[in-house]
Amino acid sequence: MSRVNFVNEGSPAKAPDLAAFTNYLTSSGWILEDADGQTSMWRPQLSGRHDKIRVVLPVTQRVRDYMERIDDALKALSFVEQRLPEEIADDINFGGADNIAVRLTPDAPTGEAPLLLAYSAISALKNFVVASAASLDYNSLVLPPRRPQRAEAYASQARLSTQPGSFILSLALPLADIYSDETDDSPPVGQDTLVDVPPQPFGRKVTNRMLATTRKAQQLAEEVSEGDRPISSFGDFLPDTPNATELAALSSLGGPEHDIYQIRFAKSPLAGGTAEPALLRVTPGQQRILGEAADYLRTKQPxxxxxxxxxxxxxxxxxxxxxxxxxxxxxxxxxxxxxxxxxxxxxxxxxxxxxxxxxxxxxxxxxxxxxxxxxxxxxxxxxxxxxxxxxxxx
CATH class of the missing domain: 2.40.50 (OB fold (Dihydrolipoamide Acetyltransferase, E2P))
Known part of the structure; x- marks a missing residue:
């Protein structure tokens, strides 16, 4: 059987620049507590159970152990934010990014997955992003054949990686997209400026939509499975009701055999809020019902x-x-x-x-x-x- 094998060493592929890291701390609510000419020490702005946590950074990138110090700082942030260090590094490098991770459960060694499962999951993730982005501008349970250009362009900005574990696909979704209102003379991330993220950027709207529709799809699937509601209930146009493409994507994330999977939504603090990551578990039975619902909408809905x-x-x-x-x-x-x-x-x-x-x-x-x-x-x-x-x- 053909398999895909991904190698991940457990550290960020690209360590953030020092200026970008400092700007991230300032923009996400950390306060400079002390600086001695060689290091700077930061503490969380809000008091609480993380009062004793400190992030220590060198004052220059030219120190020998820069990678090790950044790795330690990312681990401290990871503990506070309940996100993986790699997710925070992506957040910093993007100038703001949410993360969606899917843990698959193939019968294969850690880091490997059957080719058909990997292809199905990656394709489904892409379709999920496009469908949720398109739904922000197009209210319909069945999307038009030609997706809105903004949705396709936004999906092309996302970055896929793998994380340590059985087989985890990690998707970094930038908060800003190429259609965002930005001035041409805005300084790039990493210069002496705070990360400028609007209160409700397009990328956050996409993340919120994906989380809300996943929860709604699971709820409806359970009600259909228990006989409380018919499959036609997926055709009731209510808030957060998933469209056919979103349903098909959620059905395909588990692969052709509908293997159980977990999907995790972790939001960047740069767009406000400190919500803990949401972890959902989608069962084979739910996936089959979601696939049937997608087919139902495509045959019954205009x-x-x-x-x-x-x-x-x-x-x-x-x-x-x-x-x-x-x-x-x-x-x-x-x-x-x-x-x-x-x-x-x-x-x-x-x-x-x-x-x-x-x-x-x-x-x-x-x-x-x-x-x-x-x-x-x-x-x-x-x-x-x-x-x-x-x-x-x-």
């Missing part, structure tokens, strides 16, 4: 912005004027499958459909795809046009 291209094979209207119905034998851009689609047309478009049918020309129509049993209809058309033939182009 899909917006679907374009069908094909030939007119049937026409009908009562009388010689007015609105009418046409059937297009064609391919939808969201599935690539050749099927028949019914469309209702106004008089002008219907007359164009008659001409296309008589001349054997293809048409293109865009609207909301509605599937009921084997019947497919495009409703609320936004466009309808006849594709010119060669004789029309001469």
């Amino acid at each position: 899909r917006a912005g679907v374009t069908v291209t094909g030939l007119i094979v049937r026409l009908f209207r009562e009388g010689g004027f007015g609105r009418g119905e046409a059937v297009i034998q064609g391919v939808a851009d969201d599935s690539g499958e050749a099927r028949r689609y019914r469309v209702e047309l106004g008089e002008l478009d219907y007359n164009e459909a008659v001409r296309a049918h008589a001349d054997g020309l293809q048409v293109t129509a865009t609207g909301d795809l509605d599937i009921r049993g084997t019947r497919r209809s495009l409703r609320r058309l936004t466009s309808f046009a006849v594709i010119p033939g060669l004789e029309d182009e001469s």
